[in-house]
Amino acid sequence: MTPKFRHSPPFLALLIFMFAMPSEAHAAKISELVEVDLGDQFVRFFSLQDAAIRHILLGCLFMGINFGLLGSFVVVRRMALVGDTLSHAVLPGVAVGFLFTMSKEPWAILLGATMAGLLGAATVSWIQRSTRLKQDAALGMVLASFFAVGICLIKMIERIPSVNRSGLDHFFYGQAAALGRADLWMMGGTAVLSTIIVVLLYRPLLATSFDQVFARSIGLPERMLFHLLMLLLALAIVVALQAVGALMVSAMLITPATTAFLLTKRMHVMLCLATGLAIAAGMLGAFLSFVGEGLVSHTLPTGPSMALCAGGFFLLAFLFSPHHGLVSRYRRHLSQTRQITVENTLKAIYRAMESDRFKEEGIAVRRLAGDARETFEETMKRLRLLVRDGLATFASARGEVIYLTPEGLQHASRVVRNHRLWELYLTNEADYDADHVHADAEKVEHILGEDQVMELERYLDYPEQDPHGKRIPSLRDTQRLPLRDLAVKEEEVEP
Amino acid sequence: MTDPTSSSQEIVLETHDLTVAYDKKPVLYGLDVSIAPGQLVGIMGPNGAGKSTLIKAIMGLLDPSGGWIKIFGESNTSQRKRVAYVPQRREVDWDFPVTVMDVVLMGRYGHLGLFRRPGKRDRDIAMEALEKVNMIPYASRQISNLSGGQQQRVFLARALAQESDLYLMDEPFVGVDAATESTIVDLLQDLRSQGKTILVVHHDLPTARQYFDSLILLNLRLIAYGPVEEVFKEELLQRAYGGRLTILSEVADATGEKSKVDLSAKR
Numbered sequence: 001m002t003p004k005f006r007h008s009p010p011f012l013a014l015l016i017f018m019f020a021m022p023s024e025a026h027a028a029k030i031s032e033l034v035e036v037d038l039g040d041q042f043v044r045f046f047s048l049q050d051a052a053i054r055h056i057l058l059g060c061l062f063m064g065i066n067f068g069l070l071g072s073f074v075v076v077r078r079m080a081l082v083g084d085t086l087s088h089a090v091l092p093g094v095a096v097g098f099l100f101t102m103s104k105e106p107w108a109i110l111l112g113a114t115m116a117g118l119l120g121a122a123t124v125s126w127i128q129r130s131t132r133l134k135q136d137a138a139l140g141m142v143l144a145s146f147f148a149v150g151i152c153l154i155k156m157i158e159r160i161p162s163v164n165r166s167g168l169d170h171f172f173y174g175q176a177a178a179l180g181r182a183d184l185w186m187m188g189g190t191a192v193l194s195t196i197i198v199v200l201l202y203r204p205l206l207a208t209s210f211d212q213v214f215a216r217s218i219g220l221p222e223r224m225l226f227h228l229l230m231l232l233l234a235l236a237i238v239v240a241l242q243a244v245g246a247l248m249v250s251a252m253l254i255t256p257a258t259t260a261f262l263l264t265k266r267m268h269v270m271l272c273l274a275t276g277l278a279i280a281a282g283m284l285g286a287f288l289s290f291v292g293e294g295l296v297s298h299t300l301p302t303g304p305s306m307a308l309c310a311g312g313f314f315l316l317a318f319l320f321s322p323h324h325g326l327v328s329r330y331r332r333h334l335s336q337t338r339q340i341t342v343e344n345t346l347k348a349i350y351r352a353m354e355s356d357r358f359k360e361e362g363i364a365v366r367r368l369a370g371d372a373r374e375t376f377e378e379t380m381k382r383l384r385l386l387v388r389d390g391l392a393t394f395a396s397a398r399g400e401v402i403y404l405t406p407e408g409l410q411h412a413s414r415v416v417r418n419h420r421l422w423e424l425y426l427t428n429e430a431d432y433d434a435d436h437v438h439a440d441a442e443k444v445e446h447i448l449g450e451d452q453v454m455e456l457e458r459y460l461d462y463p464e465q466d467p468h469g470k471r472i473p474s475l476r477d478t479q480r481l482p483l484r485d486l487a488v489k490e491e492e493v494e495p
Numbered sequence: 496m497t498d499p500t501s502s503s504q505e506i507v508l509e510t511h512d513l514t515v516a517y518d519k520k521p522v523l524y525g526l527d528v529s530i531a532p533g534q535l536v537g538i539m540g541p542n543g544a545g546k547s548t549l550i551k552a553i554m555g556l557l558d559p560s561g562g563w564i565k566i567f568g569e570s571n572t573s574q575r576k577r578v579a580y581v582p583q584r585r586e587v588d589w590d591f592p593v594t595v596m597d598v599v600l601m602g603r604y605g606h607l608g609l610f611r612r613p614g615k616r617d618r619d620i621a622m623e624a625l626e627k628v629n630m631i632p633y634a635s636r637q638i639s640n641l642s643g644g645q646q647q648r649v650f651l652a653r654a655l656a657q658e659s660d661l662y663l664m665d666e667p668f669v670g671v672d673a674a675t676e677s678t679i680v681d682l683l684q685d686l687r688s689q690g691k692t693i694l695v696v697h698h699d700l701p702t703a704r705q706y707f708d709s710l711i712l713l714n715l716r717l718i719a720y721g722p723v724e725e726v727f728k729e730e731l732l733q734r735a736y737g738g739r740l741t742i743l744s745e746v747a748d749a750t751g752e753k754s755k756v757d758l759s760a761k762r
């Protein structure tokens with residue numbers, strides 16, 4: 001490895017390690033440079049002076065539009081495997097198109113590959129219709145057998161002498177730099193077509209994707225829209241084949257769309273996000289492969305690095321997406337756990353105050369520790385959470401006595417109220433025994449909402465005592481709270 | 496909107512010698528029914544009796560292998576705007592990235608055609624439909640957060656938004672909570688009072704008697720069709736459901752069990 005390697009991010013290191021080694025691609029090189037510097041490469045790539053690089057970026061843009069739009073529909077229709085199969089099934093068509101003209105003629109390859117893709121799709125539905133096999137099995141078979149035919153044909157072509165067969169490997173691994181003018185025209189044309197169709201037919205496409213049977217029942221041409229989508233998909237895959245390679249096309253089709261699916265709940269937002277992500281993954285992948293090419297002696301295919309970038313975006317969304325991300329879920333879990341600790345501690349203080357008939361305002365920490373059968377330090381740790389939330393204060397400098405603040409007392413009343421109402425509900429309505437209800441109420445008290453509690457109370461006809469004869473704090477107690485009032489009410493309950 | 500030629504004497508739905516087959520294997524044989532407007536009709540029969548098949552054939556989603564279906568005196572596929580379909584709830588992916596409102600608006604797509612966008616009037620109609628099923632607060636929720644009963648209400652609202660004259664519902668009462676069940680019943684009666692005709696695939700014998708005006712009893716063939724009192728006879732039920740039940744005792748048991756309020760189930 002060259003010393004310059006140290007400048008690159010660890011991600012790039014991994015990328016190069018994984019893909020530079022086995023690559024046998026004899027790509028047309030973007031740069032003829034032998035000695036390159038990462039900074040130079042960066043400038044070279046993004047200054048857009050190089051026509052080849054403009055081609056690459058344009059190709060990524062078109063591909064991103066195609067795969068973002070069509071990939072979103074593929075994902076929500078649960079057709080991800082169909083995309084994968086199509087992208088492998090087109091390979092024999094590439095070879096036939098090549099054999100037909102004996103050169104890498106874009107139009108011939110487009111035609112051959114599209115035909116092969118559609119033939120593959122037809123084979124899948126034929127297998128499904130004429131056997132009891134389910135779609136996944138049919139897809140798997142077609143994918144493997146068509147791809148095998150493709151490999152054999154291409155290996156044959158490589159043995160034909162006197163044919164310029166350079167660049168056939170790109171159809172496996174992808175090389176964005178190999179995109180020619182004609183390729184770009186076809187990619188651009190497909191992107192325009194996809195955009196027009198998705199924008200014009202957005203609603204019918206949405207309805208047929210969500211509920212096919214209903215869509216047909218209102219007279220939408222469900223089959224026609226489905227075939228249109230499949231045709232566009234086949235075209236999008238074929239025109240992207242050189243840039244991404246048959247092996248990685250489905251990653252670029254599916255991954256940006258699934259990432260977008262994690263991030264939004266609306267289809268139109270998903271379409272835009274997926275498109276943006278696919279474009280970004282394509283460009284970043286092309287850039288990394290371009291830079292990597294300078295750093296290692298082999299050429300680096302673009303397909304895997306694009307797929308890795310798309311995968312990287314997915315990982316980020318999976319970890320950090322605001323609602324379902326792993327990180328925010330873990331945070332929520334932590335804060336829930338903390339909330340439960342706080343509420344249980346409040347309840348313990350309330351109980352201690354209650355057994356003093358609310359005559360003492362402060363409760364000794366040692367006593368709480370004794371009640372909870374834990375060490376002084378453990379109790380202090382829990383109490384400090386209350387203090388931090390402004391629910392309680394320590395009395396002495398040594399922190400031996402805890403006082404609830406007005407907010408603390410309100411909150412404590414609320415928890416106790418939930419707990420006791422729920423216990424009463426279980427004993428009265430669900431025929432639980434009085435000594436069985438406590439554990440359940442321990443859980444439920446933290447999750448009952450305001451409305452539910454009021455409903456519960458109405459349902460129980462505004463009860464005053466729980467099954468164990470303790471007073472249930474009323475709604476007013478949980479809203480305002482002079483301690484003296486509580487003490488008075490306590491007197492009323494106990495005869 | 497409504498065809499001015501439609502009068503109340505008109506037959507809403509008529510099938511003659513209707514036979515439907517999957518892969519040449521018939522699952523419905525020679526069905527003759529003719530349904531007058533303003534009726535609430537239950538379709539009953541054991542699992543696999545062909546109830547869903549019948550509904551799909553009426554909707555024109557399956558081609559009959561014999562006989563014919565007429566809706567308002569015309570071929571069924573030409574009357575799509577006057578027929579609304581509520582499929583079984585579990586047939587769709589409820590994680591789909593759309594909101595409740597998006598789904599209800601789909602009820603308007605049949606009127607909009609391929610390219611037109613829903614306008615203010617369509618939105619108003621969708622909102623009204625949501626109101627009828629008590630789902631306004633959920634209008635902008637994503638559908639994956641809904642309970643079974645709420646999902647069913649969304650489907651009903653979508654059908655209401657179609658503003659049709661004939662409604663076909665496949666098992667709307669399956670797996671819904673008590674509140675939704677009573678909402679649906681109110682809704683059905685409301686539709687009937689507007690002169691609409693509703694066909695409902697139903698499973699529960701005890702409630703069938705309460706809910707419907709007439710019953711279609713099905714088991715691959717038509718066992719009986721007529722007013723509830725006439726069809727709800729032990730021998731007919733026995734013929735539909737086969738030897739495997741003592742229906743009437745089941746009915747007796749089940750009638751006693753109804754009307755229990757369960758607060759905890761509502762969470």
Ligand SMILES: Nc1ncnc2c1ncn2[C@@H]1O[C@H](COP(=O)(O)OP(=O)(O)O)[C@@H](O)[C@H]1O
Nearest residue numbers: 517518522540541542543544545546547548549
């Ligand atoms: N798509 C299908 N292909 C083949 N057979 C089917 C299909 N759908 C239903 N059937 C068969 O047709 C019969 C009637 O089904 P269905 O109408 O769904 O019954 P029900 O709704 O009354 O339970 C069943 O025996 C079922 O197995």
Ligand SMILES: [Mg+2]
Nearest residue numbers: 546547548665
């Ligand atoms: Mg059914």
